[in-house]
Amino acid sequence: MTTNRIDSCPICNGKHLIHKLSLTDSISNKTFDILQCSDCGLHITQHAPRMQEMSEFYPDSQSAIYKPAQSSCDKWLDHMLSGWYKEQVKIVREESERHSGVLFEMGCKEGYFANAIRNNGWIAHAVEHDPTAREYGNKRFMLQVEDSRRLFDINARSYNVVVAWDTLGEAVDMHRTIEKLSQLIVKDGTLIIAFHNAACNDSKHYASSWSGWNTPRKRWHLTPQAFEKLVEPHNLEIVNLRHSTHRATITATTSMWQACGQKSIASTLWHNLKRVLTTHNDDTYYIYTLKHKQ
Numbered sequence: 682m683t684t685n686r687i688d689s690c691p692i693c694n695g696k697h698l699i700h701k702l703s704l705t706d707s708i709s710n711k712t713f714d715i716l717q718c719s720d721c722g723l724h725i726t727q728h729a730p731r732m733q734e735m736s737e738f739y740p741d742s743q744s745a746i747y748k749p750a751q752s753s754c755d756k757w758l759d760h761m762l763s764g765w766y767k768e769q770v771k772i773v774r775e776e777s778e779r780h781s782g783v784l785f786e787m788g789c790k791e792g793y794f795a796n797a798i799r800n801n802g803w804i805a806h807a808v809e810h811d812p813t814a815r816e817y818g819n820k821r822f823m824l825q826v827e828d829s830r831r832l833f834d835i836n837a838r839s840y841n842v843v844v845a846w847d848t849l850g851e852a853v854d855m856h857r858t859i860e861k862l863s864q865l866i867v868k869d870g871t872l873i874i875a876f877h878n879a880a881c882n883d884s885k886h887y888a889s890s891w892s893g894w895n896t897p898r899k900r901w902h903l904t905p906q907a908f909e910k911l912v913e914p915h916n917l918e919i920v921n922l923r924h925s926t927h928r929a930t931i932t933a934t935t936s937m938w939q940a941c942g943q944k945s946i947a948s949t950l951w952h953n954l955k956r957v958l959t960t961h962n963d964d965t966y967y968i969y970t971l972k973h974k975q
């Protein structure tokens with residue numbers, strides 16, 4: 682396998698990269714190191730595969746994510762995820778101050794959000810790296826998801842809203858990608874970029890079991906400080922920042938399942954109750970709204 686060795690931070694060019702942890706990917710069974718840039722806070726997957734060799738790191742069509750939920754834990758997860766898709770639609774409406782329009786999603790996975798926003802009166806276009814997820818979305822929801830390599834062929838100023846739900850970290854070149862995403866929105870358009878905060882309390886608590894890493898599919902693991910530095914040269918203004926407790930709960934629970942190596946509905950419900958009672962400021966999931974600088 683040919684991999685990318687990273688010696689300097691792509692955001693601040695700093696060379697102070699510290700080993701933070703090692704984790705084993707549950708799909709490929711391969712181990713990867715996560716480094717942390719001590720200058721800007723970006724976390725980096727060392728030796729991530731090249732894009733053309735990423736196929737062995739995606740779940741295959743026989744994976745549980747492509748099958749109907751059987752266990753009560755999987756049904757609970759399905760229920761939480763459908764709530765999250767509704768919340769995403771609400772976020773798009775509120776942040777763009779529009780009830781309809783043309784939206785582009787970078788990295789739509791199996792197409793659940795693209796389908797939800799389309800069912801709410803929007804026209805949705807999307808790209809996705811993973812060919813199995815792409816085919817699933819196209820078949821199940823009659824979407825027309827294209828290969829992510831098409832991103833750079835799309836005409837500028839084509840969309841009212843562009844969203845990237847925790848997928849900017851999958852891009853090989855984040856600066857080139859954020860510049861392209863900013864070009865895709867119309868003059869008064871809205872760019873929504875969300876990510877799991879690599880420096881959150883749960884990433885420390887669950888360490889290598891934290892499902893927010895999603896390594897090696899995610900090459901870069903953002904923090905608020907690193908993201909704000911990344912955005913600086915791109916003529917974009919951060920106009921709002923919000924969090925999602927819903928999304929954070931899903932990530933915490935799947936991390937707990939990973940850490941325990943098993944799932945039980947009683948421990949899932951207890952874990953969530955405890956979380957509601959003890960977590961006051963959830964710093965897991967950041968959702969930034971950006972507009973062109975006027």
Ligand SMILES: [Zn+2]
Binds near residue numbers: 690692695721722723
């Ligand atoms: Zn850095």
